[in-house]
Amino acid sequence: MDLDLSPNIQAMFQELILDHYRRPRNKGALPDADRVIPMHNPLCGDEIDLHLKFDGDRVSGVAFTGRGCSISQASASMLTEAVKGKTRAEATALWDRFHAMILGDQEAARDKSLGALRSLSGVSRFPARVRCALLAWDALKQGMKG
Amino acid sequence: MNSLAPRSDFPLLAANPGLHYLDSAATSQKPRSVIDAIVRFYETTNANPHRGAYTLSVQATDAYHNARVRIARFFGVVDPATLIFTRGTTDSINLVAGSYGRSTVRAGDEIVITAMEHHANFVPWQQLALEKKARLRIVELEADGTLELDRFRETLSGRTRIVAFSHVSNALGTVNAVREIAALARAAGAVSVCDGAQSAPHMRVDFPALGVDFYAFSGHKMCGPMGSGGLIGRRDLLEAMPPYQTGGDMIEFVRDSDTTWNVLPHKFEAGTPSAADAVGLAAACDYLDALGMDAVAAHEKTLLRLAYERLAAMDDVTIYGPVPEKRSGALSFTMTDVHPHDLATILDGEGVCIRAGHHCAQPLMRRLGVPATARASFYLYNDEADIEAMVRGMEKARKLFAGAPAPSVGEIAGASAS
Numbered sequence: 011m012d013l014d015l016s017p018n019i020q021a022m023f024q025e026l027i028l029d030h031y032r033r034p035r036n037k038g039a040l041p042d043a044d045r046v047i048p049m050h051n052p053l054c055g056d057e058i059d060l061h062l063k064f065d066g067d068r069v070s071g072v073a074f075t076g077r078g079c080s081i082s083q084a085s086a087s088m089l090t091e092a093v094k095g096k097t098r099a100e101a102t103a104l105w106d107r108f109h110a111m112i113l114g115d116q117e118a119a120r121d122k123s124l125g126a127l128r129s130l131s132g133v134s135r136f137p138a139r140v141r142c143a144l145l146a147w148d149a150l151k152q153g154m155k156g
Numbered sequence: 157m158n159s160l161a162p163r164s165d166f167p168l169l170a171a172n173p174g175l176h177y178l179d180s181a182a183t184s185q186k187p188r189s190v191i192d193a194i195v196r197f198y199e200t201t202n203a204n205p206h207r208g209a210y211t212l213s214v215q216a217t218d219a220y221h222n223a224r225v226r227i228a229r230f231f232g233v234v235d236p237a238t239l240i241f242t243r244g245t246t247d248s249i250n251l252v253a254g255s256y257g258r259s260t261v262r263a264g265d266e267i268v269i270t271a272m273e274h275h276a277n278f279v280p281w282q283q284l285a286l287e288k289k290a291r292l293r294i295v296e297l298e299a300d301g302t303l304e305l306d307r308f309r310e311t312l313s314g315r316t317r318i319v320a321f322s323h324v325s326n327a328l329g330t331v332n333a334v335r336e337i338a339a340l341a342r343a344a345g346a347v348s349v350c351d352g353a354q355s356a357p358h359m360r361v362d363f364p365a366l367g368v369d370f371y372a373f374s375g376h377k378m379c380g381p382m383g384s385g386g387l388i389g390r391r392d393l394l395e396a397m398p399p400y401q402t403g404g405d406m407i408e409f410v411r412d413s414d415t416t417w418n419v420l421p422h423k424f425e426a427g428t429p430s431a432a433d434a435v436g437l438a439a440a441c442d443y444l445d446a447l448g449m450d451a452v453a454a455h456e457k458t459l460l461r462l463a464y465e466r467l468a469a470m471d472d473v474t475i476y477g478p479v480p481e482k483r484s485g486a487l488s489f490t491m492t493d494v495h496p497h498d499l500a501t502i503l504d505g506e507g508v509c510i511r512a513g514h515h516c517a518q519p520l521m522r523r524l525g526v527p528a529t530a531r532a533s534f535y536l537y538n539d540e541a542d543i544e545a546m547v548r549g550m551e552k553a554r555k556l557f558a559g560a561p562a563p564s565v566g567e568i569a570g571a572s573a574s
Contacts, residue, residue: 013552019505023498023556054497054513055527077527079495080557136501 021132022139023080031080036073036090043071049149051141056082060089060149067097074146081130081139086146088127098154105151112143157462159539160455161447166537167191176508176542181326181354181486181533183376186440190379193439197432205431206405206422220431223438224421230441231371232362233388237420240394241434244385245353246276248372249320251387251424252349253280255397256370257318263289266315268346270295270303270332271523272325275516277351277372281320290317297523301328301477305336312344319348323355323366327515327531328477329460329486331355338367347393353377357535358456358484360449363388379444380437383430394420401426452536456485459534463487463543472554476524485534488515491550493557496530499549502556506549508542 015023040046040061050057056078063071072094074086093101108127111118114134118124133143163169166185169177177185203213205220221236228236242248257280261267267281271294285292293316295307303321312319319341324331334350341348347369355361357378363371370393375384399406399417403426408416417423444452461480464487467473472492477483491499500512511531514521521527532546 013555015502015552015556016505019502022501028557055521056497057527079497081498139497139501142497 018132018135022136024129024132026126026129027080027084030084030087034074034083034087036094037075037087038073039075040071040073043073045153047149047152049145049152051078051082051145053141054079056142056145058082058086058146058149060086060146060153062150062153067099069093069096069098069101078145079139079142081133081142082145085130085143088130089146089150092125092127093150101150102154105147105154108147109144112140157458157540160451160536161187163537165189165443169537172507174507176506176538176545178532178534178538178542178546179509179511180357180377180535180538181531182511183382184357184379184535185537186381187379187443189443190381190436190439194381194432194436197435201435202432204428216431219435220429223431223434226438227386227434227441228388230361230445231356231373231388232364235391238389238391238394240387240389240421240424241429242372242385242387243383243430244374244376245274245351245372246374248370248385248387249277249349249351250280251400252370252372252389253284255400255424256347256393257281257284258287259398261285261288261290261317264315265290265317266293266313267291268293268295268308268311268316268319268341270321271297272301272303272328272330272517272520273320273322274326274351274353275518276353277320277322277349278517278519281318291315294519295321297520300479300482301325301330302482303330303332303337305333305340308337308340312340312346314345316341316344316346319344319346320351321348322351322353323361323371324358324484324486325477325517325520326354326486327488327517327520327529329354329483329488330478331359331482331484334366334368338369341369342367354484354486357444357452359453369393375433375437375440378437378440380440381433384433384437387424391420394424397424399423399426403427405429447536453484455536456534459538459540459543460485460487462540463532463534463546466543466547470550473550476526476529486531487533488529488531490526490529491554494550494553496528498557499530499553502553503546503549506545506552508546508549510546 043061044064045062047060058076061073072090107118119131133139165187201215201219203216205217225236228239338348349370350368352371352373356373369390371388376382406418406426464480474490476488496512513528
């Protein structure tokens with residue numbers, strides 16, 4: 011679809027992100043969650059509750075509820091797919107890589123281990139949207155702390 | 157239609173021909189004459205006012221005083237000492253709450269505000285009420301985002317000490333009946349505090365005719381520098397009020413154990429004043445008066461009507477606030493499939509600057525049932541092309557997001573088919 015949008019805008023709102031926005035994965039409460047971490051962005055009113063279930067050291071269940079813009083919702087949706095099954099250490103390492111990518115680290119943006127999350131790398135060109143992309147991830151970081 | 161003021165008067169707009177600045181309710185662009193006045197002060201007149209016994213300091217004092225006289229005249233105020241320079245509307249309202257409020261409000265008293273207030277005219281009163289064990293009462297809005305005088309009549313009583321309300325809502329654009337509300341406050345024995353942040357830049361404001369006891373405004377929204385603004389108050393009230401901040405310039409005699417205060421306006425202006433910004437704001441008043449505030453208001457109304465018609469014709473757009481006849485030049489709206497934050501980013505890519513968010517009015521947003529809206533606001537340098545650019549950007553956003561869920565607003569069936 012050619013909407014004559016600027017390349018940076020097209021790079022941010024690419025199809026994979028819009029797909030996660032339209033059809034968010036793992037959206038809904040996790041009834042037996044061990045932790046529910048609320049996170050909100052007071053600037054734009056976006057709200058996310060990240061639900062985490064652990065099996066020992068491993069994330070056995072992850073889901074989210076809330077509302078917000080396409081970037082915050084797609085980022086939360088992708089987070090749930092990326093984090094499930096990971097140990098706390100692995101999830102924390104993923105957070106580090108994702109965080110670096112969103113803040114503009116080109117090397118992180120090329121890191122294949124980030125998988126589908128790399129589609130969010132275009133956000134780094136929009137400082138006003140960085141917080142949107144990190145909202146669910148900030149909740150994850152809290153959730154990984156003991 | 158053309159803009160009222162040429163873009164060439166505004167260096168930032170002149171340097172960016174493709175920029176469509178529709179966020180003047182947040183801050184206005186600055187004309188060359190204002191920027192030049194500030195530069196000229198620092199290049200020719202810079203010294204600390206009220207301090208030195210030398211010619212340059214006297215010149216700085218004169219420039220600062222003349223700026224006060226000029227700005228007071230802009231608001232129809234003949235006694236310039238009743239215009240206190242502040243950092244802006246937020247500072248002005250905090251001054252009234254911290255000085256008049258703290259010294260007069262007692263436990264059991266009532267402070268009345270409205271549901272459309274900016275946080276700057278909400279939180280200071282809420283906190284004052286909490287501190288004094290007073291009751292904060294909130295006048296609710298009608299369905300169209302206006303205020304009914306009967307709601308004030310129901311709410312005000314002999315216990316009311318302060319009635320604080322905006323002249324124009326920053327989020328809805330609603331223009332309130334200031335004279336009538338002020339009269340009701342006075343009849344109840346309360347003082348009225350008018351938040352003029354969104355009226356001073358956009359319409360003729362005659363402080364004596366408004367009948368309010370206090371009027372707060374921001375310089376940066378009316379072509380003046382950031383960090384400038386003022387509080388206009390009734391002289392008898394200002395004289396009876398204790399200082400808000402203490403320090404240099406605001407004192408008369410400082411003895412070891414006590415201090416007496418300087419006269420108005422200095423009693424409320426502790427520390428070295430921002431004289432250059434006062435001079436810049438006076439230049440902004442010159443600029444606006446040369447155009448004519450009635451012409452400014454008429455120009456914005458024309459743009460508002462045009463934008464309102466274009467957006468009202470879109471099935472997937474919800475406009476918040478009253479019809480154009482009852483509002484000033486700010487237009488809040490949401491699109492069914494496009495979150496305001498996403499819309500702002502896409503419009504940014506088209507060179508269109510709009511605000512997205514809660515507009516520092518979370519209590520209002522809760523009542524509207526939305527976490528955020530998009531807001532376009534108009535000023536004297538805007539023209540039809542700015543609105544058309546926004547409309548084109550909205551059409552692109554609609555196509556990009558077609559079929560997206562609407563997690564934050566109610567779904568309207570079929571509304572995204574375009």
